[in-house]
Amino acid sequence: MSEEITGATGATVLLKALEQEGVDVIFGYPGGVLLSLYDALLDSPIRHILGRHEQGVVHAADGYARVSGKVGVCLATSGPGATNLVTGIANAYLDSIPMVVLTGQVPTSLLGTDAFQEADITGITMPITKHAYLVKDASEIPRIVKEAFYLARTGRPGPVLIDLPKDILAAEDVETTSSGMKLSGYQVPGRADDEKINEILKALSDSQKPVIYAGGGVITAEAGEVLKQLSEKAGLPVLTTLMGIGCLPSDHPNLLGMVGMHGSVTANYAVDECDLLIAVGVRFDDRVTSGLGHTFATNAKIVHIDIDPAEIGKAVKTHIPINGDARLVLEQIVDGLAGSSVPQFTDWWERLNSWKATYPLRFDRDRLTPQSVIEAVGELTNEDTIVVTDVGQHQMWVAQFYPFMHTRKLATSGGLGTMGFGLPAAMGAQIACPDDLVILFVGDGSLQMTIQELATIAHNNLPVKIVLLNNGVLGMVRQWQKMFFNKRYSSIDLEGNPDFIKLAEAYGIRGIQVDSNEQVKSSIAEAIKHPGPVLLNFVISPEEDVLPMIPPGKAITEMLGR
């Protein structure tokens, strides 16, 4: 940093460093040790969004990062403020979301004394952060901030925590040292060796039944376009994970749909029968493999392209491991294909298309079903619409039935499966993309986990359209009890739910009640037309199930509800 700041405090140095990283908004919640920072924020161009709970601010930063591709920033005070961030940090870590988490800390003189509002947050978050800093010297702030942002967004992205003791933020006349990074142990993989690319090309020319298995890493690497090129050029079918939705437009003929527990029959059969599986930016999660690495794609030669070498060979045995950046490696493959004639896999496509025709995703259009609501939202919105979900049945239905056309249009908690993610993430997404329509699909269980953020949405007049699929129960748990525990329903009844319309109105948010199928489209259209936030309460049956389903611990071929 060349710019000299005279008479700077730790807090102003921090804000300046954040500005230099391009930070335009911080989602935060103040507290005792952060007073000097909040004072300095009054004079900073950085916008501060006050959440209503620290879990809200961390998920908001996460939602912001998912849709914008930028690093999300959140801020909380020491002790309980910091521990309230933990779920959100774990959520971002499992989905590889770039985030810088700022926490206040007790003064350095009191560290380790069990002081008021002290929690060892760098220790607590060690397994769920990419890296963490405890700042002991205010002059190091510029270097640490620079490193934190670099680490958060490069390689396999993830949350980086900076713990800021009170006296460091309040330090006066801070003389900053150089902001040059000291990260000699950190390397970012790039292109693959040509030899490896040749191995893939060889495998491809030997293959009769290839598939591409694409995940969140494709989106992180901005590799959607080149993936599409590869698929089209070589006639390769593509299946995606939940995190990879949007890699290929939903109406693309080469797309087989989502793979895994609630994936399409075609995608799952394709994995089971393929002789070449080209896995890109995925981690063979147990919601895809049923935790059965040895029964997954057993007929296939497995190519695994990933930026994180530790993911390669972790869950399944890999035949062609490639550690590199998904976009660069896919470009190398596309270049390698140029000029060579690729078999068009006619027989394979015939088989895939017959599965597609025999096993479409189905639902009842004659009643008010969650799937019909999602389909109607899909019809009334466009390809630029941002969709945020919470976690549970509604999340799977959105993955199955909303027509995603691009990457970064879906923000959903994939790895951690965090109920309560949706509302704050939608808030972050709307702040990142103020001009885009943001739709939140949420269940009545998940909504109540972070419902306090309705206040933040109202306060900032964020025009999020909240599509509440309200079945009065914890639907996914109920579905498992129905299927695997002889309908012995235990603690799934949400008796005591509030009147959500009145509740929305109490926050100054418009509420629209929908009880019948006929009202679905008109109410959605009305909500979209309304300039401010709206909560749509769709009353659905608790008997609706997410199908098809591979029962937990079972192989792909044991799929229910085909």
Add this chain to the structure above:
Amino acid sequence: MLHTLAALVENHPGVLARVAGLFARRAYNIDSLSVCQTENPELSRMTIVVDGDDQIIEQVRNQLNKLVAVHTVMDLTGKSIVDRQLALVRVKVSTETRSEVLQIVDVFRGRVVDMGTCNLTVELTGDTEKIDAFVNSIRPYGLAELVRTGRIAIMRSEA
């Protein structure tokens, strides 16, 4: 199978906790771990002896490499290396057995570093097998206390 990994890590507080936490969390078995500053005061060398098959060891290496504070990780297993442990062993002795024990210490090129009326303390360096052999040899006389370090290792020079 036991593998000896040599990791070059940043000499900062917290790095050991990160490495140890990683092993605990992912259920890798550490047989021994030793850590000390290297010729470069900014770096520490961790020598980690870990049990597992080739796939697990590959995972351990990759997971360790992911830590920002870890610069390099080498698997020294099967390579030409010199490895050593240090042991301090307190042996019970009587006037009858003292000279026998001292002979054994001599055979193993140990050094007596402390002596009491009915015991003596031996310092011994060597590879794991040598120290095991020594401990087994003096066990019949009465092993009062045993303290051993983890293994440290260095590659043999090429010429």
